Amino acid sequence: MNDAHVRPVERAIRALTRAFGNRVVTAPAVRAQHANTTTWLPNEPPDAVVYAQSTADVQAIVRICAAERVPVIAFGAGTSLEGHVNAPRGGICIDLKDLNRVLAVHAEDLDCVVEPGVTRKALNEYLRDQGVFFPIDPGADASIGGMTATRASGTNAVRYGTMKDNVLALKAVLANGEIIKTAQRARKSAAGYDLTRLFVGSEGTLGVITEITLRLAGIPEAIAAGTCAFPTVGAACDAAIMTIQSGIPVARIELLDALQVRASNAYSKLSLPEQPMLFLEFHGSSAGVAEQSAQFAEIAREFGGGAFEWAVAAEDRSRLWQARHDAYWAALGLRPGAKSLATDVCVPISRLAECVTATQRDVAECRLVAPIVGHVGDGNFHLSLLIDMNDSDEIARADGLLERLVKRAIAMEGTCTGEHGVGQGKMKYLAAEHGAPALAAMEAIKRALDPQGIMNPGKIVPQDG
Numbered sequence: 001m002n003d004a005h006v007r008p009v010e011r012a013i014r015a016l017t018r019a020f021g022n023r024v025v026t027a028p029a030v031r032a033q034h035a036n037t038t039t040w041l042p043n044e045p046p047d048a049v050v051y052a053q054s055t056a057d058v059q060a061i062v063r064i065c066a067a068e069r070v071p072v073i074a075f076g077a078g079t080s081l082e083g084h085v086n087a088p089r090g091g092i093c094i095d096l097k098d099l100n101r102v103l104a105v106h107a108e109d110l111d112c113v114v115e116p117g118v119t120r121k122a123l124n125e126y127l128r129d130q131g132v133f134f135p136i137d138p139g140a141d142a143s144i145g146g147m148t149a150t151r152a153s154g155t156n157a158v159r160y161g162t163m164k165d166n167v168l169a170l171k172a173v174l175a176n177g178e179i180i181k182t183a184q185r186a187r188k189s190a191a192g193y194d195l196t197r198l199f200v201g202s203e204g205t206l207g208v209i210t211e212i213t214l215r216l217a218g219i220p221e222a223i224a225a226g227t228c229a230f231p232t233v234g235a236a237c238d239a240a241i242m243t244i245q246s247g248i249p250v251a252r253i254e255l256l257d258a259l260q261v262r263a264s265n266a267y268s269k270l271s272l273p274e275q276p277m278l279f280l281e282f283h284g285s286s287a288g289v290a291e292q293s294a295q296f297a298e299i300a301r302e303f304g305g306g307a308f309e310w311a312v313a314a315e316d317r318s319r320l321w322q323a324r325h326d327a328y329w330a331a332l333g334l335r336p337g338a339k340s341l342a343t344d345v346c347v348p349i350s351r352l353a354e355c356v357t358a359t360q361r362d363v364a365e366c367r368l369v370a371p372i373v374g375h376v377g378d379g380n381f382h383l384s385l386l387i388d389m390n391d392s393d394e395i396a397r398a399d400g401l402l403e404r405l406v407k408r409a410i411a412m413e414g415t416c417t418g419e420h421g422v423g424q425g426k427m428k429y430l431a432a433e434h435g436a437p438a439l440a441a442m443e444a445i446k447r448a449l450d451p452q453g454i455m456n457p458g459k460i461v462p463q464d465g
Contacts (some may be wrong), residue, residue, distance in 0.1 A: 034046060
């Protein structure tokens with residue numbers, strides 16, 4: 001058949017197959033695995049998946065797709081929660097799992113250079129004997145590329161920041177196939193626009209990230225972790241707020257409401273009291289950790305908190321934090337057969353207790369099941385809505401709850417998403433949060449770097465194409 005009569009995406013797949021052979025896969029099951037699978041957003045698979053193995057591969061794939069105006073969707077570990085990897089207009093998914101090398105470690109400078117397919121656990125295993133670690137911990141064993149693209153955060157963010165604070169530079173393939181390097185390894189620079197932070201959180205809409213330079217941290221001398229129960233969620237939040245305002249350099253301070261504690265006890269074989277709970281961790285010298293712990297215990301008592309239960313041994317700490325990371329899966333056990341919709345908002349910490357308490361009340365009034373967890377040290381919390389997808393009334397109640405949750409957060413000068421990102425699920429809230437002029441500026445940047453609209457279309461900003 002003459003190629004002129006073939007759909008552009010089919011021409012692209014033919015060209016890719018000539019270039020990459022059996023690394024181009026069109027099997028329906030593989031395509032479905034490379035689209036949204038973790039929430040109730042529909043699965044919208046690409047037309048083909050190509051397994052890249054180098055920056056040159058990514059560049060070649062993007063050039064073939066650009067020539068045919070075919071969408072390009074980058075794929076890391078697939079752990080995103082807002083439909084980031086869906087292909088609403090079809091196109092080609094670039095799977096980056098084989099770009100998984102640690103390219104350089106500069107322990108003396110506290111940085112390293114990695115490819116995007118390296119996962120955070122694999123990176124820390126690689127770094128383990130060099131006295132440094134990568135502190136960003138979103139829970140899932142996400143890829144570094146995906147974490148960069150979604151501006152990921154996690155349990156350590158209260159002390160170590162988010163991905164925007166820990167990416168020093170990156171390399172990306174633009175929509176026209178050109179390769180851009182955004183910065184050098186220097187810790188600060190006043191040389192031009194901050195392109196690094198433009199790409200961190202861009203969700204693949206401006207280019208495909210193929211190399212990341214990361215800030216590292218020294219492994220602390222001492223680590224102490226434990227739990228503290230409170231009479232109410234509001235009291236737990238107030239204790240967290242006071243801890244931060246007092247300047248205690250807590251490394252992690254995580255909230256689980258009573259329902260989530262019940263779920264985690266069952267799933268992770270814990271025996272915690274089924275009350276609102278803070279999980280905490282302190283890093284530093286032995287004396288510093290002891291002082292921080294004592295200061296927190298005093299604050300906890302002011303808000304009716306119980307005794308701080310220590311998890312001293314490394315394996316006990318690991319078990320505790322694994323239980324926190326498994327909260328999503330634990331919540332599913334509360335309502336077998338239900339679909340989970342995980343969502344998040346973030347507010348100034350002074351409004352956190354008010355926002356969480358109002359949200360709990362809203363959930364109860366809607367007769368829904370939705371345990372709450374939160375990175376409360378930075379005002380970020382999550383709902384895991386468990387929904388019967390065969391009950392249209394329940395779906396409508398859940399939709400209404402989500403709208404009110406976001407409006408409540410924005411009214412408190414917060415954000416529609418603290419760490420899950422925009423993807424498809426939160427696009428409709430950006431105008432309310434940022435205002436029309438700011439959204440127009442985002443659209444202008446998108447058009448300038450991706451005039452054909454091929455880079456992960458249908459995410460963050462609307463664009464015809």
